[in-house]
Amino acid sequence: MRNKHLLALLFSCWLPLAAQELDLSFLKGLESKATESTDINLGPEQLKLMMGLSGEMSNELQGLGKNIERVQVKTLEFDKPGMFSMAEAEKLKETVKSGNFVSLISVKEKKGFTEIAVRKGPNGQNAGFLILSVEPQEISIVNIVGQLDLSSLGKLTGKLGVPNIQMGPSSTPKKKDTPKEEEEEELF
Amino acid sequence: MNDHSPLEAQLREALREVPAPPLLRSRILNAAAAQSRSTPRATVWRRWIAMAALLTLGSFGLYRWEQQRRAQAAAAQFTLALQIAQRKVQHVQSKLVVEVPVSLTRQN
Numbered sequence: 001m002r003n004k005h006l007l008a009l010l011f012s013c014w015l016p017l018a019a020q021e022l023d024l025s026f027l028k029g030l031e032s033k034a035t036e037s038t039d040i041n042l043g044p045e046q047l048k049l050m051m052g053l054s055g056e057m058s059n060e061l062q063g064l065g066k067n068i069e070r071v072q073v074k075t076l077e078f079d080k081p082g083m084f085s086m087a088e089a090e091k092l093k094e095t096v097k098s099g100n101f102v103s104l105i106s107v108k109e110k111k112g113f114t115e116i117a118v119r120k121g122p123n124g125q126n127a128g129f130l131i132l133s134v135e136p137q138e139i140s141i142v143n144i145v146g147q148l149d150l151s152s153l154g155k156l157t158g159k160l161g162v163p164n165i166q167m168g169p170s171s172t173p174k175k176k177d178t179p180k181e182e183e184e185e186e187l188f
Numbered sequence: 189m190n191d192h193s194p195l196e197a198q199l200r201e202a203l204r205e206v207p208a209p210p211l212l213r214s215r216i217l218n219a220a221a222a223q224s225r226s227t228p229r230a231t232v233w234r235r236w237i238a239m240a241a242l243l244t245l246g247s248f249g250l251y252r253w254e255q256q257r258r259a260q261a262a263a264a265q266f267t268l269a270l271q272i273a274q275r276k277v278q279h280v281q282s283k284l285v286v287e288v289p290v291s292l293t294r295q296n
Contacts, residue, residue, distance in 0.1 A: 038268070040265045040268060042262055042266060042269070046258070046262040046265075049255060049258050049259040050259050050262040050263045050266055052255075052259060053256075053259040058263075061263055061266065064266075064270065071265070071266060071269045073273075075272060105284065107283045107284070109283075114276060114279065114283075116280060131276045131277070133276045133279070140276060142269065142272055144269070144273065
């Protein structure tokens with residue numbers, strides 16, 4: 001009887017942690033077609049290690065990472081368009097959003113889309129966000145579990161190797177600024 | 189010959205060859221053997237302690253180095269993840285900032 005309670009307790013502890021991690025195994029079929037891919041999966045252990053890091057950038061990293069529990073990034077880049085169907089990509093959206101996500105911003109383009117969804121915690125508070133971006137030659141999924149204000153990403157500009165891109169309404173592109181913005185895009 | 193002084197006689201007496209006591213050789217050998225047995229034992233212990241201390245310190249240093257390496261790798265991955273996220277957010281924001289007002293203007 002005690003064992004059953006213990007197992008139930010362990011399961012109840014494991015379940016929320018497991019639920020945080022997105023199952024991206026469905027991308028494996030596309031992985032072989034991709035020319036470049038990025039796979040980042042940082043769990044609590046790695047993030048805790050990072051928080052103990054000392055050095056120049058440690059304060060900024062610690063400030064950003066203090067409330068983050070998991071970081072999961074998967075990007076696939078293809079050498080030409082048409083390596084995956086839009087139906088596949090739409091299915092991806094449905095699969096990824098099947099969790100506790102509330103769509104925040106949805107941008108549909110000619111040959112792709114970008115979704116930014118907020119993860120809802122048990123008490124309705126924001127517990128992370130998900131970015132899913134599908135472009136003709138690129139699929140990107142960013143899953144950040146924990147409390148990270150999207151605007152805090154803007155604070156990264158000019159730090160940690162992030163180019164100086166203005167965030168917020170003040171960054172409204174003007175015609176004369178367009179070549180500069182293109183130049184900044186290329187930096188990535 | 190009678191010129192020998194008493195001093196010379198005393199010297200001769202003092203320096204005359206005396207046979208070693210019969211047990212001296214064995215006593216010296218036993219003492220040497222005992223010493224050779226005890227000294228290396230202590231030295232071996234000291235060596236073991238020094239080696240253990242060195243190994244402990246080395247392991248700790250290696251562990252710390254490995255932790256530091258893993259932390260740096262995590263920091264690099266975290267930074268890359270934020271860069272990708274920021275790029276995507278910035279892309280969406282540029283679409284919203286540029287396209288939404290234009291469409292709203294058309295509606296008006």
